[in-house]
Amino acid sequence: MPPESRTFIEEARRAQIIQCAIDVLATEGYARASMARIAKQAKISTGVISYHFGGKRQLLEAVISEVAKMATEMMVPRILAQPTATEGLRAYFESNLEFMRVHRRPLLAMVEIITYTRDGGGPGPYAQQHDTAINDVMRLLEWGHRTGEFRDFDPRSMAIAIRGVVDAVPARLIQDPELDLDLLAREFVALFTLATRRQP
Amino acid sequence: MPPESRTFIEEARRAQIIQCAIDVLATEGYARASMARIAKQAKISTGVISYHFGGKRQLLEAVISEVAKMATEMMVPRILAQPTATEGLRAYFESNLEFMRVHRRPLLAMVEIITYTRDGGGPGPYAQQHDTAINDVMRLLEWGHRTGEFRDFDPRSMAIAIRGVVDAVPARLIQDPELDLDLLAREFVALFTLATRRQP
Amino acid sequence: MPPESRTFIEEARRAQIIQCAIDVLATEGYARASMARIAKQAKISTGVISYHFGGKRQLLEAVISEVAKMATEMMVPRILAQPTATEGLRAYFESNLEFMRVHRRPLLAMVEIITYTRDGGGPGPYAQQHDTAINDVMRLLEWGHRTGEFRDFDPRSMAIAIRGVVDAVPARLIQDPELDLDLLAREFVALFTLATRRQP
């Protein structure tokens, strides 16, 4: 059902359920984020979730969409506004960690879903999310190669490293809620500025 | 039951069950690694696992211990044998990725357990594993600071970055089994050599 | 609510819903004929069905009534128009199978409801439908006994056989939609003409 055809009340319920799903996922973890627990959090019956989303899978997809939309809206314009690839990379780290600071719980919820949703063996249904992220970084790096700002390195390897560094933060955040994200951002920027710049 | 008081046969059974648990975890994923499946793989009854390990949690802990021991035995001597912190860091990346290449399945099994086992609320029972790893890296970095090889950076942030890069590899490995680990190792070494060295 | 007191619009809605219920039952089967599916077919809300019929049971009863009425209107005059019991029996088979040919979907819908609706313990709520059908046949057979056209047989047993043969056809029709109903009718007529006629 496309969003336009949804009633106001339906939209509100969906938003409420998504919010509760995020809460449960972020605080209890994927394993405990059952329909029953999410419904309880929302003080509704489990049937309501099925009614509005069709099933658990679709609910999780809606959570992913929601958070991804938030992240995209916050980060993409900031990165694209930069005049050079080096500053684009700086903005990439800064806006990523800024997003984690501002929307910590939605971010954690999304990470839970992405990492836990694997049928076994192969990659899960959100693996492409990761692939897309890596490809985005690669495009950023190739920009720097084209302009000559960056030294010669394998863009894929560097992209994997960059995503690895970014993805490491949420796990640390769970471990240590007091983690200084601004410090981290500055250090990561310095790290990759030195690692990517054309060497003198 | 402490290892010394275990009979030879008991020890053999434990090893067999751990091996089968690794197999199932690596090929089927955490979600499908039920006691029944592991028992079936080992061609024994589920009760035997409970008998020897007490429960599923303890079995998974044993798997973690086993793989961590393998990794430590393989990596630590190689790193400590290096004359400088810079070369220690190089050995850190090389031996980590070498371990992934040689013991891919145990590594994947461990990753499955660590990422999937979070009781909710705080960090999971294996978070200390991660903490230990980060502290090890920090000691390596402080060595470089003491000798003056490394530029001035926040050791904790850099350690988080290094672990993030290393931890990103297994996920990529699941996605793309043909991943060139040697290339990755070379690129990571170059990356962090440039990022940590005292700047000219 | 008695039919006379229903408004025209109400009557139209009921007819529409009954038609949609028949469609769903005939094409999807009883198991998938949920209120939601029927409502969707009618492009209305589930509440409307409850509003007009009171509940699912009453809707199904209305379907049964409707189809039974159609069948009666089509068959009874044709049978009663026959001059002899033997020809009445022939008309019974012919008009029954003719009804199946012309109103296949309503017939299948009715069969679905009758066979699937048994509350357990005793016979289902539509057992009387069956009883009525058998009694009708028995009256036809007793007519033939009175006139001396038929040999001496137990009317009840013969009626059960006749209904059994007729009721076997819908199941075959589901299995093989290409079933030749005219051939069947001819064979059934021959069969029971020989089986009921006064023996020489």
Added chain:
Amino acid sequence: MPPESRTFIEEARRAQIIQCAIDVLATEGYARASMARIAKQAKISTGVISYHFGGKRQLLEAVISEVAKMATEMMVPRILAQPTATEGLRAYFESNLEFMRVHRRPLLAMVEIITYTRDGGGPGPYAQQHDTAINDVMRLLEWGHRTGEFRDFDPRSMAIAIRGVVDAVPARLIQDPELDLDLLAREFVALFTLATRRQP
């Protein structure tokens, strides 16, 4: 799992569960024959059924197999022992109704499963059961055609009629437990003897 490799106790449990499933199916009907109800009847947990049969589908298959085996063992030898097709047909009716008399509840259970198990639209997984039955009757009829005992008729139509008559009995049996099956058998035999014999 083949029967030989099952332990005595396993076999006993299976038999007990099958018996309870038959009881529930025969007295409560398919719609109420849930795993929970069958388990309750057997005074066990629902998990036991899954443990021994794998799932509901397999349990129902086991019930079908069991009853079909009973029926085959009772009827086939009796029918094959007859010297002529006419007497074979007589034995067919007699042994069918004898089975219904002796094993009424298993028979009803099987009928429930066969009629209720349809996914909608097409025929259910046990439709072949019906097909097989009709083909068996057709072979019997063709025997009579070869020997010249039977008049010229379409074997398929006659087989459908015969099966229809036999299948009509269980439904009547539910309706009227006092039904005289011996009378029915005699009448059916007379009916089809007259209907199939070479006409003078």
Added chain:
DNA sequence: TATGAATGAGCATTCATTCAT
């Protein structure tokens, strides 16, 4: 009259664990 939203019970299934043998 009609709607969409919500309920709550019931469904089959999976699973770690327990225990008598």
Added chain:
DNA sequence: AATGAATGAATGCTCATTCAT
């Protein structure tokens, strides 16, 4: 030491029904 059998709770899901608007 090991087995197979059994438990009971939890999971996602479907459905007829109810009700305020």
